[in-house]
Amino acid sequence: MVPSSVAIALFVKNEFSDIAGWIAWHLGLGVKTLFIFDDHSTDGTWEIIQAAAKSFNIRAFQTDPVAEPDFYWRQRNCFMQAAEMAKGHYAWLGFLDGDEYVYFRHANSLPEFLERFPHADGLALSWRIQGSSGRVVRPRKMTVEAFTQHSTPELGDNVLVKSFVRPECMGDTYHNPHWFDVPAERYVRPNGQYVPSANAVQEIDWEDAFVLHYICRSMEHYIQRIKRRLNADLSDSLGYWDHFDRNDVEDFEPLRFIPKIRPIQVSINRNMVARAIEDLRKQYPPTVAISDYEGEILESRVFSIHSAYFETQLCVDAITGDVCHASLAVMSERSLLPVYGAVFADTPDLITFFVRDGVHVEHNRALKVFGDDRVFSELTYQIAKTIQDKPEGTALRTTLSGEYLCFILPHDGIGQVEANRRQAKDWEEASLRPEFNVTYSWQRMTAPLPTSGKMTFDSLITWLRNEKDAPSIYLFLKMIALLSPSDREKLHRHVPGLLWGFI
Missing domain, CATH: 2.80.10.50 (Trefoil (Acidic Fibroblast Growth Factor, subunit A))
Structure with missing residues (x-):
């Protein structure tokens, strides 16, 4: 076990627009492995997780709502399973939701930050609840970039914490998603001081590190959340929104990590497009008789x-x-x-x-x-x-x-x-x-584009079916750039989530 190795366990459902950014953020902070438990998403979240796992150390699982109908216990089972898998392999294991992002102010990576606590087996990080930044429509940019305004300590809900623990030192009792079975005398706050009591409610501490908690995000996000949890712990009203949508302070400091995140985003986005092409070709298999068009290298x-x-x-x-x-x-x-x-x-x-x-x-x-x-x-x-x-x-x-x-x-x-x-x-x-000394070309094609020069969803599918091999992702992206808004929406319904950033 590497002394500073870090893993995170994530329990997530229907976060298609944000899950790729969540993965990129935490990998960019130096997390070695992500244990991701998808609670049977229906919006493309699971497919995006699988696409990201093609290039990064992600161990992806799906829950079984039939075997365990209760959401709370499904989450418990997943987190406890992650703790068992992490023992002997990782120095620290964090437990987060899809709207929670770790941030630390005075270190360059999460392993570097956690090295400050050799005297601890558990670390409790305060929530810092972020507001909507006035956004109504779901943005395509990453959550940390889109929602830069947050609440003040006067919002009492910030007293809740999320935890990182040493897996070997964690007991078998599950308390809740915020607090885990580690002795209080070995549980510390970001300043290195021990907690006064074994409790998920702690004094707010944003001086060194905290968890960016995007409860609201955009109004579109909020409506989806209400629909998903209606009559469970949320009601059909603006009360929840009005309580948590606090935009009192603007803070761009977390954006200092964006240069580390973007190359990871590019890799995940590339895998997502490749997965979309693969899924479309499964839905619409290539025709038996491939076109006689011999193709050529398309030089630009x-x-x-x-x-x-x-x-x-x-x-x-x-x-x-x-x-x-x-x-x-x-x-x-x-x-x-x-x-x-x-x-x-x-x-x-x-x-x-x-x-x-x-x-x-x-x-x-x-x-x-x-x-x-x-x-x-x-x-x-x-x-x-x-x-x-x-x-x-x-x-x-x-x-x-x-x-x-x-x-x-x-x-x-x-x-x-x-x-x-x-x-x-x-x-x-x-x-x-x-520029005559610079070249750029697409792969060889086997099927021609529509002679009209226009692309519809139907002609896109015809083109894909007449391709003997899957086209390059760059050629495919050029093709979907020709689609009308209605055809892009139709494409999104066929491969939910996977092309969110491009259509």
Whole structure:
């Protein structure tokens, strides 16, 4: 057993929009293994967990509601099972729900933080209840990024704690999901002091570490939660929302971990898309007679992307993954990597952003544009040929919301790029300049695209069925970028949750 090794047990149900981010967050903090118990989700949560487990150390299980109908006891059984599996393998085991995220203020990883407690067998972290940040609709971005406002200690519910324990030192008695069977004289708070009593209610302590508890999130999240727990512990009213939706203080400090999280998000997102393709091809098996179309390597025209107004180039911060723009001199000085755009003859109105390392495309490089909640290594945008007062001008817009990319006024030589403009004017005008020494291509295809150049759900399925082998995830994402909103909704119903970030 590695002295600082950490595992977390998660009991979760129907968290399709947030589970990938929850996994990425805790893996990014240095957790070695996640024991995830899915309580028979129906929204794609289980499939997302399985997709993430393709690349990361996740041990995934499903509960048996028939054998144990009571929710409370199912959770108990799962947590106690995780404790048994963790014994002899992990120094610490945490117990969390899907709306709870660990955060520590004065360490760079969770193992590093837990090394401060050699004198303890249990650690009790206070809740810090986060508000909705005024959001009504479920956001596509990760929970920690979306909900940055929180309550004050005056909200009494923050006295509840969640625990990390040493598995070998945990007894056989199950108290509750907050407090576990470890002697109080060996249970400590984040400041290292022992707890005054063996109780899930402790004095609020946010000085060093706590659990970000997203009880409300968006109003859309809240409505789903009410439906799921109606007449159990919640009622059909706004009382619960009004009590917990506290947005008294804004805190961006937890976002310091985002650069560690994004590469993990990219990997999980890639697995989710691959799982979606796999599931669609199971639902609609390839036709017996494969098309006679022989296919070809689809080569693209590659462009560097510039602001026509500022005469700067689109680039990316190699550490954070944030897309920005700067002059060539600043790019060289600040180690900013150029972002290129690939345009294919069969889809001339789409451009795919990518970064390369030498001659190879960096498929693990996170690209993140402010205002565009997708986090991926390749991002597809629509090319708009007309902008205000410049009929021949070029602008780029998102395939999800239709908003334009804007090159913001540079500060200290670097300008942010935002995807949030409803109209295209001077700051939105882009210049695409050919790059003849940079290449980008898709895998060989066996089936042609619809001759109309348009993609519907039916033609997407026909295309998938006529493919002898599964298409690359990058080609598939380009195809779904052509779908209408109604066809994207139909696609979401066929592969719930798996394409949430892209449709």
